Amino acid sequence: MTLANGWEIVVGLEVHTELKTASKMFCGCANSFGAEPNTNICPVCLGLPGSLPVLNERAVELAMAIGMALHSTIAPSTFHRKNYFYPDMPKDFQISQYDLPINVGGYLDLPDASRVSIERAHLEEDTGKSTHLGGTGRLQGAERSLVDYNRSGVPLVEIVSGPDIRSSAQARAYAQELRGILIATGASDGRMEEGSMRIDANVSIRKANAPFGTRCEIKNLNSLRSLQRAIDYEALRQVELLEGGGTVRQETRHWDELLGETSTMRVKEDADDYRYFREPDLVDLAPDQSWQDRVRAGLSPMPAERRQKLAARLIDPTSAQLDAVEVVIDLGLDDLVERAVDEGVSATLAISRAANELAASIDEVKNFSSESFTATLLMEQRGELSATQAKTVLAELLTHGGDPHEVAREMGFEQLSSSSLGATVAALIEEHPDEWTRYREGDEKLAQFFIGQVMKLTKGQANGKSVVAELQARR
Amino acid sequence: MSSPLRREEVAHVAKLARLSLTDAELDLFTEQLGQVLEHANDMNSLNLEGVVATAHPFGLTNVVRSDEVRASLDRDEVLAMAPDAQDGRFAVPRIMGEAP
Amino acid sequence: MKTAVQIASDVQRGASSADEQLSLSLEAVRARNEELHVFLYVDEDGAREAAARVDDVIAKGDNAGPLAGVPIAIKDNVCQRGVPTTCGSKILQGWRPPYSATVIDRLLAAGAVPVGKTNLDEFAMGSSTENSAFGPTRNPLCPSRVPGGSSGGSAAAVAADMTPLAIGSDTGGSIRQPAALCGIVGMKPTYGLVSRYGLIAFSSSLDQIGPFAKTVTDAATLLEVLAGHDPMDSTSLPEPSPSLVAHLNDGVAGKRIGVVTELIEGADDEIVNEVRRALQAFRDAGATVVELSIPELRLGLSAYYLIAPAEASSNLARYDGVRYGLRVDAADVTAMNEATRTAGFGDEVKRRIMLGTYALSAGYYDAYYGQALKVRTQMIDAFARAYREVDFLVGATTPTVAFAIGEKASNPMAMYLSDVFTIPTNLAGEAAITVPFGTGEADLPIGVQLLGPGRSEAQLLSAARVLELADGRP
Structure with a gap:
């Protein structure tokens, strides 16, 4: 003002x-x-x-x-x-x-x-x-x-x-x-x-x-x-x-x-x-x-130093990403994020999930293990979970705890393992030979067509990138 | 003897100290306290320029205890000594203003 | 009556019992307490239990401590769990502390048997014990006269042979002055030597608990029990209790002793004469005596009557009718505080609270309180200079022998002047002892005061022992 x-x-x-x-x-x-x-x-x-x-x-x-x-x-x-x-x-x-x-x-x-x-x-x-x-x-x-x-x-x-x-x-x-x-x-x-x-x-x-x-x-x-x-x-x-x-x-x-x-x-x-x-x-x-x-x-690093350290994990961060870093530091979630990144989660994904999903349930975070956080994000990154599913799993883990893989399975996200996704994609290729031919000849727009079909079949729970990966593998 | 202390100063001090004085007490205390202050003027005979004030006879420093919890008092025993208590708390009549 | 040391020895070896000694003490209390008004409260049940514990320990063949079965009187500004503690004030009437002072714990651990709580000037403010809200104590040696104060009850308990020992507190002379007027030994130890935890504060930077006894040996024995570091008191000296009894016969041979002009001027001739006689006794014992002047001591009274009231005005703020003690009801809490304090405090306490409030208030702090703290520094420096010349100092304890009840009651300034020789020691935080030496008018006792630097208790007690022997006491 x-x-x-x-x-x-x-x-x-x-x-x-x-x-x-x-x-x-x-x-x-x-x-x-x-x-x-x-x-x-x-x-x-x-x-x-x-x-x-x-x-x-x-x-x-x-x-x-x-x-x-x-x-x-x-x-x-x-x-x-x-x-x-x-x-x-x-x-x-x-x-x-x-x-x-x-x-x-x-x-x-x-x-x-x-x-x-x-x-x-x-x-x-x-x-x-x-x-x-x-x-x-x-x-x-x-x-x-x-x-x-x-x-x-x-x-x-x-x-x-x-x-x-x-x-x-x-x-x-x-x-x-x-x-x-x-x-x-x-x-x-x-x-x-x-x-x-x-x-x-x-x-x-x-x-x-x-x-x-x-x-x-x-x-x-x-x-x-x-x-x-x-x-x-x-x-x-x-x-x-x-x-x-x-x-x-x-x-x-x-x-x-x-x-x-x-x-x-x-x-x-x-x-x-x-x-x-x-x-x-x-x-x-x-x-x-x-x-x-x-x-x-005995002093631990102060927020300014931690903010700098976390931001350095991002390449050319956008201002929205820097805001997310600030939220992570304010809420003291940087430890969780740093550990996830060390285990191979991308900094962008870890910061985003912490600044949004974890921040929304901050009172529950104290009972939440960094292992659960890392495991969920790795599943998402590997395409085993869609973004929506990963968020759902995180929410469940925050409120009720549990093992991320079991939670994902219990929620019915297991069919999205890469083998079942591969089978779905293979079936679609058989059903739509014309589109498949055009795609193979270089019409990239048709990837969207296949993703749409997969989404329809899986009720929206597939990961777009994983679908593309499956298509590429068969091209 | 003229007192170095005025009657209204004594009244002000009594108010600060939460004491109420009758007019006769006010007169008497003004005179008696004035005598003590009059006597205290003999301190002006010393040159105290640059002298450090002593608030403590010995210069101990850093006397601390370790951060350990010890048993508290029994609430009932403490409240039994209170002039008025209610619901496990000390009761007082209306408080007239916020704390400073 | 036997000394504390004799009683402890008798009780420990089974020649008497703690319970028997307590009975003798209670009998003496009953015989004269109504007349002298020494005890405000006699804790017969608690004392019987304490005595029984001592007798049990001895029955098991264990050592009950240096004060095994010795009855002791406690000044009523020292908290003892469950025992009414009033400070001689209506504002605390009926209050039973839920905790005990460190000195009480030490006394019990040493086998002493606290008999009850003795009268004092309200909140230890006074020099005659006439300021007690519960009426004055009388001097056992001459009941029309005061026993001195503020620890008049404790001094009288020992002088009247009710208990061989007592503890008091000394802020400006409140142990030494009544000890002198009652003809017994009294000591103000170095500030910090004895824990103040559980001593109801008058002036925190000056208050110190100390012993009363008939003999120097008893006083030393008691002080050894009381002294030593206490983690509950931040101002407690960080060392264990000094060895005092072992040095009692060290004598004064080869010592340099200073007689201080400012500590005898204005005293009655009969008192100055006894001080001179004491100096001769020291010379006879092999000491050298020199005359000294310490002009700064003349300012002690002025500094004291600003510093002590200033601290008191803050220490006594808590008596507000909220948590314990008296409450006088009123419509709002401010009016309740005021009504309670107005009804609960006596005139002398009110005078000092107002004086202290004034001395600390904006606009006057520098002229009065600030100035007094500087005088205090000057006093400490002046004493330090003197102690580079001599080992200890000698002066009168009081300007006069015991005065009549009522004589100074209406003139505060005259009353304050009776502490003129004792105050400087408190301001400096040092040690001083009074020992009876000769008599004056109406055969009343006279006390000679020995003053030493901080932690000089052993030296002062052994010098006092020299005077005790010279005065014909074993």
Whole structure:
């Protein structure tokens, strides 16, 4: 979306990601989503009097891994207390990094070759979760709230971008690329719907090259789609406001996915005085070179590198094929594809089937073996399965599993083995001697006639190329 | 003695700390806290230019624990201590605004 | 009453039993607790069980530990699973922690028998134990006077022979000052030597648990049990418990000792005289004494009364009526927090919360809290310079002997000044001990304070032992 009258969108994103540790940030309670309320709680994450935090080593390493993937400097850092009262925060302060974060600076390059700077990526603890009773179930109008502290103390990394993003599409691309990085580092599962990755967008508008305008912070962006829609909505709202002679007020706004609009959630107040000070119960964090090296050595390749590697398997790729490569990388399917190609499947076919058929059933892919994928595609490539049949077999394998050859047979695709196709072709040649003569004399158009006949006989389940191969063999 | 602290500052601080004070308490605390701050002005006698702040007496670094799950508390025992609980959760009256 | 070391020996070799020692202790508690208000809660059932476990171990022929069957009093800001823990505050009335502090586990493992929870100034904020929401504790030596504070109950328990040992916490003098006023030994160990896990925080960077005892040997024995690395406390020193008892008779021969002007100026003459007499005792034992001035120590009080309240304002935010303790109902959660905290906290706690909130708030941070942290650095550096000249320092523990109940209750600043000699050690994170030495007005005890660098506990205890012997105690 482009704004009218020379207005430009300016966006900076704050992405909170829950770290995929076994235990919480400062205690040994399980870090798991969806447990019965208040079953993963202990004196520390419940803020009981006398309890003390001890930092989770793995959380530090995942934070470093994120920093390394974002080209940040791993810096000596400290923890602070951010003081404010809120019932989902058991100590009534949040332990967070403040002026000295673990990851300083950095950047993220997007697939379209644009670069977004990273200001910092710091560690902090998550809060508990409230459910609201009475009214509509939202906070406003509720009579009473119930608090579950299972999420309290779950480790988070907050990644703050520079105000470098200039469109909602770029914001989406940034979030998507970052998500890929978080998954690749093993830091996060990237599940936005479960809240394990949460995005706040700081949106303002300005005329080209003018100083930045007043920004609004948009919360409750639970999907990439919401992110993109909310930024567009908010930018248009600000344009209308400014062109109507108004001013933008610095505030936090809530995105309503159903209404498709943002509304005021909280106005920044002078009373926002968090009284930050050093957390006296924790000591300085200063990962030395050998610790950093260990973490770096454990890093898997990042999406950009994997994208490049996969694209290199294609000869003169079309832009549609490159889009498919991007989908494969975003969904983490490149491993399956690479293995299939190594086993002799053409890269074009493997990428296409992954970007379409596997992508459509992405939730089932985790139970799907690369052997099944490779075997199905090889059958298709050898002409034992038509494209339609291969897709059907893949769908069946994804939902119910099984051996690809048996599945193909059970679905009645077995007659298409090359011997039975050969018999069909031979019979047709006998039935249509004139056409066969013309074909033998070089009228290639007649191949289509034979393919059509084979299709009719096999109810569309034959492979065109295989039919041509059979004809050629008899020519 | 004039207090370095104003009455409205004490009122503001009480609000931040979620304490409510009567007028008499406000007067008394303004005076008493003012005395402490007055005494604290003796720190200005030192030249502290360039001195590093100490938040911790000893310079320990990188104190971490390995990422191992340990037993959690029994929910019933914990909720039995709560002033109000419902459906396995801690219950509170209406929350007036979103968290910052 | 027998010392802890004697009791442990008697119990271990079968001359007495843990249960018998507990009975003696409970009898002493019953005799004077109503008058002195030492214990807020006596955990008779739990203590009987602990004693029975010790007696079982010994019956099997095993060693029950260095404190076998020794009754001990616990300051009521240390969490003990299932035992009411109030911090002397209405806001925690009725709360039973679902976990125990590390020191409780260590005491039980060493065979000690926790008898109950002792009175304190609310959240350890005070110097007289008058700030307890449940009423003041009286000094066993003169019940019209205070026992000092904030660990007044623990000091009084030992002074009144209710238990031979007690533990307290020292944030600005809360072990040493009441020990001095009650005529017993009290030690503030090096920051990090004893785990704070389960100690309800007042000021996290200053708080430290330490021992009370009648004798230096008992104090050393108890501290050896309490000390040592704890993975549950990130600020815990990474080494095992030091060897203290083995060094008790090392003496001070050949040591250089500094008497610090700033740690005696303003003290009553009778106290300064005892400090001088202590210096002579050290000379007699072969030490060299020099006079030192450390002007930075004068700023300790100012820095302390910003740093401690600042940390306290944050540590005490959690008492909001949501998860445990008191709740005063109101229409919304903000009003409920406010009503609960207003009703649950006493005036001194409110004063310090407000002071700390102010010191940390935008616009004042640099002038007050930031400045205080720099003073803290100066204090550490000044002590370090002194310890290049001498092995340890000597001063008064308190400016006066025990004062009358009510005397300073309405004047916070006057009360704060009673900690002027003890505060610098906490700011520096170092070690200090008070040992009774002579008496003053009305035959009330006087404490002499010995201060040393971090991890100097063995040296300070052996020096304290020199004074103990010089004062005619075996």
